[in-house]
Amino acid sequence: MTPAPDKTKTLSNTHRAAEAIRQRIFSGDLPPGSDHLETELADELGMSRTPVREAVLVLETQGLLTVRPRKGVRILPVSPDDMEEIYEVLTALESLAAGRAAERGYSAEDLADLAQAIDAMDTAIAAKDREAWAKADDAFHRELVRLGGNSRSIEIVDRLADQVRRARLVTLNVRPLPVKSNEDHRAVMEAIARGDAEVAVARHTRHRDEARQVLVALLKRLGLRKI
Amino acid sequence: MTPAPDKTKTLSNTHRAAEAIRQRIFSGDLPPGSDHLETELADELGMSRTPVREAVLVLETQGLLTVRPRKGVRILPVSPDDMEEIYEVLTALESLAAGRAAERGYSAEDLADLAQAIDAMDTAIAAKDREAWAKADDAFHRELVRLGGNSRSIEIVDRLADQVRRARLVTLNVRPLPVKSNEDHRAVMEAIARGDAEVAVARHTRHRDEARQVLVALLKRLGLRKI
DNA sequence: GTATTCTTTAATGTATACGTTAGTCAATAC
DNA sequence: GTATTGACTAACGTATACATTAAAGAATAC
Numbered sequence: 147m148t149p150a151p152d153k154t155k156t157l158s159n160t161h162r163a164a165e166a167i168r169q170r171i172f173s174g175d176l177p178p179g180s181d182h183l184e185t186e187l188a189d190e191l192g193m194s195r196t197p198v199r200e201a202v203l204v205l206e207t208q209g210l211l212t213v214r215p216r217k218g219v220r221i222l223p224v225s226p227d228d229m230e231e232i233y234e235v236l237t238a239l240e241s242l243a244a245g246r247a248a249e250r251g252y253s254a255e256d257l258a259d260l261a262q263a264i265d266a267m268d269t270a271i272a273a274k275d276r277e278a279w280a281k282a283d284d285a286f287h288r289e290l291v292r293l294g295g296n297s298r299s300i301e302i303v304d305r306l307a308d309q310v311r312r313a314r315l316v317t318l319n320v321r322p323l324p325v326k327s328n329e330d331h332r333a334v335m336e337a338i339a340r341g342d343a344e345v346a347v348a349r350h351t352r353h354r355d356e357a358r359q360v361l362v363a364l365l366k367r368l369g370l371r372k373i
Numbered sequence: 374m375t376p377a378p379d380k381t382k383t384l385s386n387t388h389r390a391a392e393a394i395r396q397r398i399f400s401g402d403l404p405p406g407s408d409h410l411e412t413e414l415a416d417e418l419g420m421s422r423t424p425v426r427e428a429v430l431v432l433e434t435q436g437l438l439t440v441r442p443r444k445g446v447r448i449l450p451v452s453p454d455d456m457e458e459i460y461e462v463l464t465a466l467e468s469l470a471a472g473r474a475a476e477r478g479y480s481a482e483d484l485a486d487l488a489q490a491i492d493a494m495d496t497a498i499a500a501k502d503r504e505a506w507a508k509a510d511d512a513f514h515r516e517l518v519r520l521g522g523n524s525r526s527i528e529i530v531d532r533l534a535d536q537v538r539r540a541r542l543v544t545l546n547v548r549p550l551p552v553k554s555n556e557d558h559r560a561v562m563e564a565i566a567r568g569d570a571e572v573a574v575a576r577h578t579r580h581r582d583e584a585r586q587v588l589v590a591l592l593k594r595l596g597l598r599k600i
Numbered sequence: 601g602t603a604t605t606c607t608t609t610a611a612t613g614t615a616t617a618c619g620t621t622a623g624t625c626a627a628t629a630c
Numbered sequence: 631g632t633a634t635t636g637a638c639t640a641a642c643g644t645a646t647a648c649a650t651t652a653a654a655g656a657a658t659a660c
Contacts, residue, residue, distance in 0.1 A: 158612095158613065158614090159613075159614070160430075160613080160614090183640095183641070183642095184641080184642075185640095185641075185642095193614080193615090194614060194615045194616070195614095195615085195616090195642090196423075196613080196614055196615065196616090197613080197614065197615095199427070199642090199643090200426070200427060200430055200613095203387075203427055203430055203431055204430055204431070204434050207431050207434050207435065208434065209525075213642095215621090215622075215641080215642065215643090216621080216622050216623065216640080216641055216642065217623090217641090218641085231523045231524060231525045231526070232525060234469060234473075234523055234525075234526070235466065235469075235523065235525050235526055235529070238465045238466055238468075238469040239462065239465055239466075241465075242461060242462075242465040246461075296458045296461055296462065297458060298436075298458045298459060298461075298462050298533070299458075299461070299462055302462070302529055306525070385642095385643065385644090386643075386644070387643080387644090410610095410611070410612095411611080411612075412611075412612095420644080420645090421644060421645045421646070422612090422644095422645085422646090423643080423644055423645065423646090424643080424644065424645095426612090426613090427643095440612090442611085442612065442613090442651085442652075443610080443611055443612065443651080443652055443653065444611090444653095445611085
């Protein structure tokens, strides 16, 4: 997700277009590899080409699509190799955040959201509710980076997490329920709580590396169809 | 720097505008904190508002400026705190790259550019040529990330390095010549050459952390004027 | 003198029109 | 039958015109 540029009310059409297209990509409505003319998108969104063009330019810099001059905008596929790259960066930045969070000396109260996300994952796993688990997992990682306090990291991770979410569209119902991963989450949180940056970093790095291996292997096994 | 979108010849005005504005920011021609109307920029660039708007939108997502609805585009200042954030992310991603590069088992030949950058820094320091040193230092860090092989990292680091370059506009001629930093560079390169990822990561992390401390302290000492 | 409201204005956000050009398809030459 | 060339078309890149709106200032009421 990307933060709303205007919290009050009057979103510009450009922002609406960007958000709409982004949603349609994540929902699978604009599938990876598909092409779309600016004119079509504009018609479908009920606006002129101008805001659509502007939105598309932004989404291009965010790596969701490319503009191919007379072929339309192409929704970018995410290959297993891409996902490996994305996870590498995510791992580095989230681990950085875990370390910084530990150094900041947060109180138990400060970590309430983190704890809540962990509980929600436990609940979801008990109920075998994959959607709920994914949502809580997102919340945990997002909150972790927020606690790191580096706004640039937050922004970059947000953008990359978008892509991970796209991958999950495909993998969520195929992969085994990650019953063990909450042990890692708890360990990371506890390390942060007691100010142990080293363990927080090490544990989180291992956690993400393992997740990456599972996901990439799964994507490769699922075969050629790009996400 | 940002890779040219079209290597052949026919750059669109949008790309030209983006590049021109970027250059004007780095050259100090558009100072941090200054405001500029789209119309003015368009006139100065000899084109209409449309490509300028598109360029500005992209630069906004890259964190160089913000569009403030009836006030013009504001060139963003880079505070010491901002620089601290930027260095944190740079450190994490460059260190990641150093580790991955070590794992890849590069030959001495593969590391030639790295070695060349190091030599250039030695030469520059002997000649007390700060400009040359900065250029070679840039080349070293850029090549390091390239060797890491993660294209997302490369892109992110490129964007952040832009900001570091802006800071150097102010600090380059004030700070002491970093006579000792090439020891770190050499150690990192040697660790990569012998495939020692752990040392490569640790040494580079330390190197960047020290550089960050020097730069941030200097920026704070130089005082209130934002970059 | 101050505060409120109205008016004005200027800059943006959006639509649209137009020129350019790449891609397509057909026709013709071989 | 194949390949090359040419015209055509449709999509994009850019310019421009228009609508919208927020900021600034003036005027008036108190």
